[in-house]
Amino acid sequence: MQQLSAQLSFDELSALHSDDETTEQPYAMFRITAIHRDRIQAIGELGRSYLTSTDLLCPPEFRPTSQFLAVGDWIMAERVEEHWRIKLIVEPKSRLQRLSGDRPQLIAANLDYLWIVTSANQDFNLKRLQRYLALALEADIEPVVILTKSDLCSEVELEEYLAQLQQLNCKLIHAISSLEGTGLDSLKPYLHSGISIALVGSSGVGKSSLLNALAGTQQEVAGIREDDGKGKHTTTARQLFFIASADEKNHGKVAVIDTPGMRELQLFNSxxxxxxxxxxxxxxxxxxxxxxxxxxxxxxxxxxxxxxxxxxxxxxxxxxxxxxxxxxxxxxxxxxxxxxxxxxxxxxxxxxxxxxxxx
Ligand SMILES: Nc1nc2c(ncn2[C@@H]2O[C@H](COP(=O)(O)OP(=O)(O)OP(=O)(O)O)[C@@H](O)[C@H]2O)c(=O)[nH]1
Ligand SMILES: [Mg+2]
Ligand SMILES: [Zn+2]
Missing domain, CATH: 1.10.40.50 (Probable gtpase engc; domain 3)
Structure with a gap:
């Protein structure tokens, strides 16, 4: 077995797979793509079918899952008849966590960038962005602030929003519109093969819409309430998607984790x-x-x-x-x-x- 490392990129992962699909490997590496109440989904190195999502068995020592496993974690699983059971979690290079109620809750793991999404309307709140910034910096993840829905405001208003964002201790700031496609090119430099990104921010700011615009996927999106501009919590679970890297020669994949809008981000150990x-x-x-x-x-x-x-x-x-x-x-x-x-x-x-x- 090769040296396992949390830095393993998607390409390295696919290179790991055995060409011989008939060999029954006793162990395999997987990356967790979704954690539901009763099942954990992952994508692994199962021969050529490494793009197929698999349900993993989770032994009691990794429960409650919200405290032991995060979307984005690399794990090694062992074969149990026709199933795969989690054997160990590869030490993550980064992990995001918050306090939910009075329990720590993992949000995502092994990220290179945290895309902190806010929209150019009533949602805009510098103090909330500072919380997300602290979350990223604590975990040593490069924060990127993305101002969405630039189509909803005038040039002057947009400049005002951007001037406010410049006060943050974050140099990577982009204004985009998923609806009109403006500014999306400015995000391409992040979309390198092997890179992992999570989208965070309040409900309704346009996280799933941005993912759809970049990937051509059809994540469910829904309108926001007109009176206060708040979203309706359309995305209900954290989920990892592989999208094509912007570097076309490479044919690589970028891991993007879409998350449900958080009502409140309670920092913890930050x-x-x-x-x-x-x-x-x-x-x-x-x-x-x-x-x-x-x-x-x-x-x-x-x-x-x-x-x-x-x-x-x-x-x-x-x-x-x-x-x-x-x-x-x-x-x-x-x-x-x-x-x-x-x-x-x-x-x-x-x-x-x-x-x-x-x-
Ligand atoms: N005008 C405009 N509307 C947008 C844009 N991006 C998203 N929206 C709209 O905003 C609403 C919410 O978008 P979503 O992508 O569902 O927001 P979300 O952040 O994923 O929300 P949750 O899943 O609830 O966390 C939808 O009606 C989108 O069509 C944009 O760039 N411009
Ligand atoms: Mg969503
Ligand atoms: Zn003092």
Whole structure:
């Protein structure tokens, strides 16, 4: 078996397959393309049929799946009669996670780019984009901000949206219209063979429409509510698609993961990502006189100084503080629920032991 690596590209994966379709390999590599309540779909190196989606068996040690497996993960599976059962998860080069309720939930794995999608209408919200930025930066994934529906606003409005986006700590910004096809060429440089991308953003911003426009696929899309411009949660599960790379000579594939619009993105274990998102404020904060400065009334506070001078945007500062607080709170809550689970576990062990004693 070749050295397994999470960086394996689609081409490398297809090169791995045995030409002899009659040999019954005991193990095979798969990439997870969808995780449903009762089944996990993947695409693997099954001879020439590597483009066919397979349902995988998931042993109990990888459950609940939302905490152990993500769309985009590479796994090795072993043959069990005519089925394939997950044996191990290849160490991912990157993984996105959020807190859902009080549980960590994996969003996607092994990504090169996070396409953060927002639309040029009421959905536009810089603070929300900063959350997504922190999510990407925490996981070491290159963030790209894509402003969709440019056809819905005037040139002047578009310039205003773009000027706001330029305040973000993200240099890769594109304005597009999936409806009219404008700006789509600017995304082609990302579509290299072996690259993996996930589309994230609120419901209705046009993630699936963008995927359809790039790939010629027919993902379901639906209208948004007219009163507030919010979407109707049309896409219901994360799903990985292979689309043709823009580099036509190569005939390669790009993995694009479409995700359902998130109602809220609760960050989790993202302190570093938040600090990178607000790099200016963070570097000032490090120069405050007191190491534990809360940037309120403390003397020698560099952040306050900058706020008074007007070199830091007050709304950025508020969001920076808010996200760090939330992250801290989420960490404590997770530790709390971990301790609770441990307690439950040892309690049930004790009960089992006592039950055995009686026999
Ligand atoms: N005018 C205009 N409408 C668009 C554009 N892109 C998408 N839409 C419309 O916006 C609506 C929502 O698009 P979707 O692609 O379903 O949005 P989504 O982000 O996938 O939404 P969820 O799956 O709910 O997360 C649909 O009615 C699309 O036709 C665009 O570039 N211009
Ligand atoms: Mg969708
Ligand atoms: Zn300070």
């Amino acid at each position: 302190q570093q990502g938040i600090e990178e998102t607000f790099a200016d404020i963070h570097s000032l904060a490090q120069r405050c006189r007191f190491g534990d400065c809360r940037h309120e009334q403390e003397p020698g506070c560099k952040v306050r100084e900058a706020l008074e001078k007007g070199s830091v945007d007050p709304s950025d500062f508020i969001n920076y503080q808010k996200l760090l607080k939330e992250d801290e709170y989420a960490k404590r809550r997770e530790l709390g629920s971990h301790a609770e689970r441990e307690h439950q576990r040892s309690f049930s062990k004790m009960v089992k032991a006592k039950t055995k004693e009686r026999w």
